[in-house]
Every structure is written in structure tokens, then in C-alpha cells.
Amino acid sequence: MESLRVKFTHYTKVRDRNPYTVYEIAVQSPSTISWVIYKRYNDFHKLNNQLQKVDGLPKLPPKKIFMLMDLAFVENRKKGLQEYLSKLLQLPGLMRNPVLIDFLKVPDSVKPMLLNDPSSHTAAAASSRAVSSGPGRRGSYPNKSFEDRKVFELVDALHSSPNKVAAIADFEQYFFRYRPRLAKDVVRYLLIGQFTAESKKGGLIQTCGDSQYSKVASRSALDVICRLLDVERNKDAHTFVEVFASLGTGQLKLMNIGNHIEDERGSRLGAFRLVSILRDRMALVSTQQIVSNEGAWSLYLKWAERKRFVAPISNKSPTTQLLKSINLAEVPARKVAHDALKSILEVSEMTGWMSAQAKRYQLTPKTGEESRPQHEEHVDGKSFDGPAEVPPDPPPLEVEKEKGMEIEYKMHSDLVVVRIRCFMPFEVDTIATVILDESCRDQWDLKFHRGQSVVRLTPGCDIVHYVFKAFSSPYKFRDFCLLRCTTELNGSRLIAMRSVTHPRIPEQKNYQRAIFYPTGYLIVPNDGSSQPIEGLKSPSGKLLRPESKEEIKGRTRPPATNGSILTFIAQMDRDSVLLVSPDLLGETDELLQSMRNLEKLLEMRVARENVINQAETTGAANKTL
Numbered sequence: 001m002e003s004l005r006v007k008f009t010h011y012t013k014v015r016d017r018n019p020y021t022v023y024e025i026a027v028q029s030p031s032t033i034s035w036v037i038y039k040r041y042n043d044f045h046k047l048n049n050q051l052q053k054v055d056g057l058p059k060l061p062p063k064k065i066f067m068l069m070d071l072a073f074v075e076n077r078k079k080g081l082q083e084y085l086s087k088l089l090q091l092p093g094l095m096r097n098p099v100l101i102d103f104l105k106v107p108d109s110v111k112p113m114l115l116n117d118p119s120s121h122t123a124a125a126a127s128s129r130a131v132s133s134g135p136g137r138r139g140s141y142p143n144k145s146f147e148d149r150k151v152f153e154l155v156d157a158l159h160s161s162p163n164k165v166a167a168i169a170d171f172e173q174y175f176f177r178y179r180p181r182l183a184k185d186v187v188r189y190l191l192i193g194q195f196t197a198e199s200k201k202g203g204l205i206q207t208c209g210d211s212q213y214s215k216v217a218s219r220s221a222l223d224v225i226c227r228l229l230d231v232e233r234n235k236d237a238h239t240f241v242e243v244f245a246s247l248g249t250g251q252l253k254l255m256n257i258g259n260h261i262e263d264e265r266g267s268r269l270g271a272f273r274l275v276s277i278l279r280d281r282m283a284l285v286s287t288q289q290i291v292s293n294e295g296a297w298s299l300y301l302k303w304a305e306r307k308r309f310v311a312p313i314s315n316k317s318p319t320t321q322l323l324k325s326i327n328l329a330e331v332p333a334r335k336v337a338h339d340a341l342k343s344i345l346e347v348s349e350m351t352g353w354m355s356a357q358a359k360r361y362q363l364t365p366k367t368g369e370e371s372r373p374q375h376e377e378h379v380d381g382k383s384f385d386g387p388a389e390v391p392p393d394p395p396p397l398e399v400e401k402e403k404g405m406e407i408e409y410k411m412h413s414d415l416v417v418v419r420i421r422c423f424m425p426f427e428v429d430t431i432a433t434v435i436l437d438e439s440c441r442d443q444w445d446l447k448f449h450r451g452q453s454v455v456r457l458t459p460g461c462d463i464v465h466y467v468f469k470a471f472s473s474p475y476k477f478r479d480f481c482l483l484r485c486t487t488e489l490n491g492s493r494l495i496a497m498r499s500v501t502h503p504r505i506p507e508q509k510n511y512q513r514a515i516f517y518p519t520g521y522l523i524v525p526n527d528g529s530s531q532p533i534e535g536l537k538s539p540s541g542k543l544l545r546p547e548s549k550e551e552i553k554g555r556t557r558p559p560a561t562n563g564s565i566l567t568f569i570a571q572m573d574r575d576s577v578l579l580v581s582p583d584l585l586g587e588t589d590e591l592l593q594s595m596r597n598l599e600k601l602l603e604m605r606v607a608r609e610n611v612i613n614q615a616e617t618t619g620a621a622n623k624t625l
Contacts, residue, residue: 147180258293337485343518353408444597479511496520517571
């Protein structure tokens with residue numbers, strides 16, 4: 001009997017409190033049917049423990065505590081797991097083992113071929129019930145595929161389970177980990193369930209509107225609906241949006257979305273987004289009827305107006321069309337570098353910026369209300385211990401300053417500009433050296449995946465290839481082919497990058513090529529030559545202290561402890577801005593955490609250099625004596 005074939009096609013490093021790697025595995029059946037599964041090393045370790053009694057069991061790569069994010073380690077582990085699983089599938093008769101069938105998520109249509117039995121259709125159904133369902137209600141849909149069965153089980157749990165929040169959390173974790181593709185009729189069943197003479201089972205929409213049973217369950221249902229409709233999180237969001245908008249006013253009013261908007265401790269931001277989706281696809285009157293509350297509708301309109309990017313990126317109207325990627329065969333690299341450096345300086349001095357929203361607070365629900373399990377994880381890997389509170393009119397700029405930095409943005413046509421400013425208690429050259437070092441960037445930049453300098457054009461200019469993690473799709477990262485240049489300006493350092501095309505960095509099928517317009521870093525010494533930003537702190541909270549006139553007059557050079565002002569400018573198109581849009585909307589604080597990581601890394605480097613210098617000084621003194 002021909003066995004299954006497996007191939008590890010990709011992996012994603014998830015940086016959480018306990019970092020881990022998710023492997024994408026393509027499984028090919030003898031009948032040419034293929035599917036994709038996603039597994040962590042812990043899944044393999046559990047499988048290996050369950051198969052200990054099997055003769056000839058191959059050796060599983062050992063566990064490691066350190067170096068889990070090291071690129072070479074991950075590559076070697078991927079090869080080891082590929083070899084382990086391939087040898088496992090070659091063991092005679094093992095494909096009849098329900099544990100392995102469940103691990104590989106074998107579709108019902110493939111199981112009879114693996115069992116290799118003339119009467120295997122009956123056996124396959126029994127095996128399916130035993131393997132992928134387990135005890136209780138899972139066996140009640142033997143004719144459904146595994147993906148559809150998960151949806152039907154959730155609707156059953158929403159109808160009868162005493163803990164709806166746990167059921168929603170389990171489904172949410174399953175869906176965003178394995179990314180199943182659902183037909184439209186299954187999506188519709190997930191949203192509204194089924195109401196017939198024999199069965200009255202509501203879906204996520206009914207649970208969203210039923211706040212009398214449990215406010216936490218109602219908020220959890222709204223939260224997962226938002227994620228399913230979000231193109232940045234769900235690759236099939238267009239299907240969910242199409243079904244959602246076609247449900248009609250009567251069904252959508254069951255969400256009681258107006259109550260969610262008026263509840264300051266509820267999922268107000270999610271409710272706003274759902275109304276925006278409906279407003280784009282339905283008549284205005286129908287959308288107002290769904291909200292069914294004038295106060296809630298006014299709050300939505302105020303939020304929608306605040307969310308709009310209305311500030312122009314400059315005082316002048318654009319006169320030319322921006323080129324996405326510049327062809328270095330047509331434009332000299334020196335001119336591209338000069339224009340990029342000039343653009344960074346101009347943008348850094350602009351006014352009229354809009355401030356990014358602060359990350360939402362996370363509060364614990366009142367005693368007696370149902371809450372998510374403490375160990376449960378969101379799609380983005382952050383733990384959840386209650387509903388997120390969204391203040392009705394948050395002061396994002398003041399909040400961001402308290403956190404130690406300013407995150408601001410502008411938008412004009414198809415161009416989005418982001419500016420980040422903070423104080424760093426280090427010298428200019430020390431900061432620039434770390435920023436230019438690709439080998440350590442993944443230690444501080446949470447959005448960075450990998451990068452390298454490919455071609456050196458001049459001493460201060462090279463071609464680099466950067467890959468960044470996309471918030472919208474963990475398995476389709478964005479990569480950039482950039483011309484990078486650096487120059488010194490009166491004691492300051494300017495690092496600029498611009499998307500170009502180069503034959504050494506072609507587009508790759510595993511990544512999606514994205515665009516950076518002139519983007520980079522301006523590092524200015526805090527020596528009195530530049531006007532400091534009042535109240536600005538370092539990411540860890542160290543206050544920038546401008547020197548007095550007497551201090552400036554009495555010194556000959558800026559002390560190392562006086563620090564520098566670091567400004568990051570990013571000019572992006574509508575695709576590349578998805579890398580930072582969660583930070584701008586207050587859904588994550590990865591930009592803030594990255595700057596904090598940069599400061600910590602600089603502290604360690606400076607401390608190490610001080611130790612080395614002290615040792616050298618001591619050694620030289622001893623040698624003299």
C-alpha cells in the first residue's frame with residue numbers, strides 16, 4: 001500500500017512570552033489529494049509519546065530550551081522533523097493507527113484508501129468518529145468534514161453549553177491556527193445557526209446580541225466575528241463579509257450592536273468596525289436600523305470622522321506620480337540615495353501630524369461573570385483575561401508620550417507616512433551601528449523576520465533584502481528590495497532606504513513584495529544644536545533633560561550620557577502599511593516594544609564595551625608597572 005508523503009513547506013517563528021515555531025506541512029495522498037496542516041514541536045513530542053509502543057519508532061529531534069529563535073536551529077529542527085515524520089509513515093501498518101490519522105488531519109475521503117479494505121467505507125466512518133471526534137457530541141456529525149464539523153459543534157455549544165466563552169475561545173484558536181476554508185452555507189450556519197420546527201440553534205450573531213445570559217460571552221462572540229471579517233487576519237474574509245452583509249436587517253439587528261457601542265466596558269471598537277462594514281455594503285437607512293439607537297449612531301459617526309486620515313503629508317499638492325520601485329538600470333543609485341535622504345529630512349520637519357491610538361486597556365470582568373480561561377491565547381499570541389475597554393474619546397498623544405515616544409501618521413491618496421520619535425540615552429554612532437546591523441535586528445525589532453546586505457555599491461550605500469512579518473497573514477510575509485544609504489550631517493546620522501528593483505533580489509513565491517518609499521532614521525545628538533522635544537522620554541521612561549545655557553557654554557563636546565533624539569520615518573503604500581496599521585489603531589504595541597528592545601540592546605552593548613575598555617586599561621596599567 002502506498003503511503004502518504006509529507007513536505008515541510010514553510011515555518012513561522014512566533015515571538016511570545018514563550019516563543020515557538022509553527023511548521024507548515026503539505027500532505028499528499030496516494031490519490032493525489034493534498035492538504036496542509038500546521039504543527040508545533042510540542043505536537044510532535046505528544047505524538048511520539050503516544051506511539052511509544054510501536055516497533056521501529058524513529059528518533060524524534062531532542063527538545064531545546066535555548067536558541068529556539070535561532071535561524072540555523074530552526075532549519076535543522078525542520079529537517080529533523082521532516083525525516084522523523086517521513087520514516088514514521090513508512091512503518092508497516094501504522095497508517096491504521098487512529099493517533100497518526102488524527103495528527104495528520106486525514107480527510108474522510110482519503111481514509112478508505114489508507115485502510116486498504118474492500119469494506120473500508122464503513123470502517124472509515126467509524127475511524128473518523130473515533131479519531132477526530134472523541135466522546136460526546138463530536139460523533140453526531142459523522143458525514144461532515146472535519147472543518148464543517150467544528151462549526152456545527154460550536155453552534156451546538158452556543159445552544160446548550162454552560163460555558164459559551166470557552167467554546168468560542170476553542171473555535172477561535174482552532175480557526176486562526178489551521179485556517180480552514182469554509183463554504184458559504186457553512187459560514188452562514190456559523191453566523192446565524194438554524195431555526196426550524198425541529199431545531200432552534202443560534203449562531204455567533206445571536207450570542208453576540210444575548211447580553212442577558214452573559215455579557216462576556218456576548219463580547220467574545222462580537223470579537224470573533226470581527227476577526228473573521230478582518231482581511232488583515234483572515235485570508236477568506238471576503239467570503240465571510242459577503243455572507244455577513246447578505247443576512248438582511250432582521251438577522252443583523254439580533255446582534256444588538258447599539259448596546260455594544262454604548263457599553264464603555266464592552267467591545268466598542270469591534271462594534272464600530274462592524275457598522276463600517278455594513279455601511280460600505282448596505283443602504284445608510286438599513287445600517288441605521290441595525291444600530292437602532294440614535295446615541296450609538298452618533299458615537300459611531302464621531303469615531304468614523306476621527307478615524308479618517310485628513311491631514312495632508314505636505315503643504316504642497318503632489319505634482320508627480322510616485323514610482324513604486326525604482327529601476328537602478330535607468331536611474332543612477334547616487335540620485336536615488338540623494339533623493340531618499342532629502343525626503344527623510346523634509347518629512348521629519350513637517351507639522352500637522354495625527355497621533356496613533358493607544359493600545360486598548362485589558363480589564364478583568366466583574367465577579368460572577370463568565371470569563372475566558374487564563375491560559376487561552378489570542379491569534380496574535382497575547383493572553384486575554386477579560387473584555388477590552390475602549391475609552392469613548394481617548395487622548396492617544398498624551399498616552400504615547402507617557403509610554404516614552406510619539407507615534408504619528410499622515411495619509412494622502414495612496415501614500416501613508418508614519419513618524420516615531422523618542423529619546424535614546426546613547427551616542428549617535430552607537431545607535432546607528434546597531435540599526436545598520438542586520439545580524440541583531442531580530443533581537444529588537446518584533447516585526448523583522450530576516451535580512452541581509454546583498455550588494456555593496458559604495459562605502460555608504462548598498463542593496464539590502466528585508467523580510468517583515470505581516471500582521472494580516474502569518475504565512476505570507478512582506479519582503480523588500482531596498483537601496484540603503486547613510487550619511488553624516490553635522491554630528492547627526494541619517495539612514496535612508498528606498499524600494500528598488502535589482503536582479504540579485506527577485507520576487508519570491510513565499511513572500512509578497514511590498515514597497516517602501518523613502519524610509520529611514522534620523523539620529524540627532526542632544527547637544528543644544530537642535531530643539532529638544534519637551535517631555536520626551538526614552539522608551540523605558542528616562543526623561544530627556546535639555547542642557548542649560550551654562551552647561552552648553554561650559555563644555556567643548558557633548559557628553560556620552562546626554563543622549564540623542566531618534567526619529568523613524570516610514571513612507572508606505574496601502575499594502576506595506578499593513579505592517580504597522582495595528583499599532584496605529586491601538587490593537588498592538590509592537591512598535592513601542594521594539595523601541596524598548598532597541599534601548600535594552602544598546603544598554604547591553606555599551607556595558608560590554610565599558611567592561612572591555614576597563615579590562616584593556618587595567619591590563620595596560622599592569623603592563624606598565
